[in-house]
Amino acid sequence: MAEKNTNIQCVRCLSETAYLAASAPDGSGAWDLYCCSYCNYGWRTTEGSEITDVTKRDPRFSVDKNEVESVFCLNPIPKLLNKE
Amino acid sequence: MSYKSLRDFLSKLEEEKLLIHYTDPVSLEPDVRTILAAGMNMKDSPAILMNNIDGFLGKGRIVGNVCGSWKSNALMLGMQTDATVKEQFFRMSDLWDKYIEGSVTYIEQPPCQEVVVDENINLFELFPLHRVNEHDGGFYLSKGLVVTKDIDEPDNLAVENVGVYRMQVQHPDVIALHVMPFHDGARHIKKAEERGEALPVAICIGVPPSLATMASTPLDYNQSEYIFTSAIDGEPFELAKCIGNDLDVPAHAEIVIEGEVIPGKRFYEGPFGEFPGSYSGAKQVFNIKVKRVTHRKDPIFETLYIGRPWTEHDTLIGLSTSVPIYKQLKATMPEVKCVNANFQHGLSVIVATDLKFGGYGKTVAMRVATTPHGISYAKNIIIVDGDVDPFNLEQVIWAINCRVRADKDVTVIQNTPGFQLDPTSNPPGMGNKLIIDATTPEYPDSIRPFQMIDLLDTEGTMQTKLEGMLNG
Structure with a gap:
């Protein structure tokens, strides 16, 4: 399993909360894969610059940090029933 | 004819020349999605099996478009490949009425548990996950079946649910689960969550096509997808128990991921390219913590390209949408x-x-x-x-x-x-x-009054004769 380093900038939300999550399992070094702990985005190093390069990403798919907490909740958290 | 496993069905597709072995090098992005979308544009939309995947040499295979064509769908229903869509509709309608004849059986040492991984789980390194569409929020399981139980009726197979929901692998052992509130799976999770409990869940990948079809069908709450699958196959459906919980899973699944839904929390997920041909927005959804992974030796990772139509998604859920509506209308x-x-x-x-x-x-x-x-x-x-x-x-x-x-x-x-x-x-x-x-x-x-022109050859007799002449 890849070593975890959490100080990498996420290419989508720009938080410094991304980490190296995986590497090519055949040992070829073909790619590494990063995940963001904040917005849960993931990207592979072999993807195009429109994915991996912050300056070339389509702004329509960028994520504002504030949006992560306020976005629509598909299944609202229910109240706990009484233990009784 | 029934197919106990995805592999059995792929063999049949190969026999019918509906399977391509893609042996050229494949990058996970963008090749997988491009190959599958191009395959859907071909006449007969064949299934495509890829075995030369960047970073997974000797360790992974991907198959897609398994239920991509009406010919494949006809085979799944036990029909000849020249069955029309309308004939397939009525075949599925007839099978619907055979639900009561369905049954299940359990087998020991199932193929889906040939390999067990229960520590250092990293789904990104175990399986060739890929970005389905360019601007998806991550790497999705686009053809995973989610199994859950009603915590008040753990021994009632009829209310155990098997549903195809969208899932994003967000971290090595964490999966986001996007399930609509009206789906049975969401009802199970809500009931457990109201009691502060983590609900056990199993995600099955690479299953017989008849089960994938039934898991995509809006059944009644107390109708079992496994029983319906047995009705389609005409023989008992083979199940196995998960290792770490009491859930029933298809014994011949390529991959089974066991885990629990984390109660009381939601997590950012999306966007995802959906079947209307556009991206959905992001949402707060459930997360599943993965506890164990089991799989067959040399597993085949089944995926589904979803995007602008026509895709496998459209074929897979076409008749399984049409037939329930027909049955509900017909009743009254x-x-x-x-x-x-x-x-x-x-x-x-x-x-x-x-x-x-x-x-x-x-x-x-x-x-x-x-x-x-x-x-x-x-x-x-x-x-x-x-x-x-x-x-x-x-x-x-x-x-x-x-x-x-x-x-x-x-x-x-x-x-x-x-x-x-x-x-x-x-x-x-x-x-x-x-x-x-x-x-x-x-x-x-x-x-205003008018006279209709009669239809000709309504029994198709002359058409059959002409087709015979054309085909020698």
Whole structure:
């Protein structure tokens, strides 16, 4: 399993909360894969610059940090029933 | 003929020349999605098996488009590949009535548990996950079946649910689960969550095509997908127990991921390219913490390309959307002859029906709009006469052209439930119903008298003879 380093900038939300999550399992070094702990985005190093390069990403798919907490909740958290 | 496993079905597809072995090097992005989308554009949309994947050499295979064509679908239903879509519709309708004959059996040491991984789980390194569409929020399981139980009825197989939901692998052992509140899986999770409990879940990948079809079908809450699959296959469906929980999973699945839904928390997920051909927005959804992974030796990772139609998703859920609506209509309106809800999961529904009296076509349409699926999905409802084939769009357009009086036969019901993934649904979840009654007016309604031209060769005898001449 890849070593975890959490100080990498996420290419989508720009938080410094991304980490190296995986590497090519055949040992070829073909790619590494990063995940963001904040917005849960993931990207592979072999993807195009429109994915991996912050300056070339389509702004329509960028994520504002504030949006992560306020976005629509598909299944609202229910109240706990009484233990009784 | 039934298929116990995905591998059995792939063998059949190969025999029928409906499987391509893609041996050239494949990058996970963008090659996988490009290859599968191109395959869907081919005549007969063959399945494609890729075994030369960047970073997974000797360690991973991907297959897609398994249920991509009507020929594949016919084989799944035990029919010949030349069966028409309408014939497949009625075959599935007949099998629907055989539910009571279905059964399951359990086997020890199932193939799905040949390999067990229960520590240092990293899904990104175990399986060739890939970005399905360029601007997806991550790496999705696009054809995973989610198994859950009702915590109050753990021994009741009928209410154990198997559903195909969208899932994003967000971290090496964490999966986001996007399940609509009205789906049975969400009901199970909610009940456990109200008690502060983590609900066990199993995700199955690479299953027999009949199970993938039934898991995509909106069944009643107390109808078992496994029993229905057995009814299609004509023999008991083989199950196994998970290692770490009491859930039942298909014994011949390629991959089973065991985990628990984390209660009381939600997590950011999306966007994801969906079946309307557009990206859904991001949402807060459930997360699953993975506890264990089991799989067959040399597992085949099954995926599904979803995007602008026509994709495997459209074929997979076409008849499994049409048949339940047909059954629900037929129960109280026996004049209904056939239903085609094959397009975009039933956003448009075409119904062929005989008439009882003036305005009956419109009444059938309103019934469509109140079926469980139709409430939110069916936004365009077209009603045609019983002798019009709703699977023949040339006939449907003819009926619209030559029967519809715009001032009397077109109705819009405003501000009804809508389907939130439909980009025209605004606000998401709200919409309008368009009803086009293209039936011939019946007394006391009327139209100026005209004489119909008789249909020729209605039994197809001459057509069969001509086809015989053409094929020697």
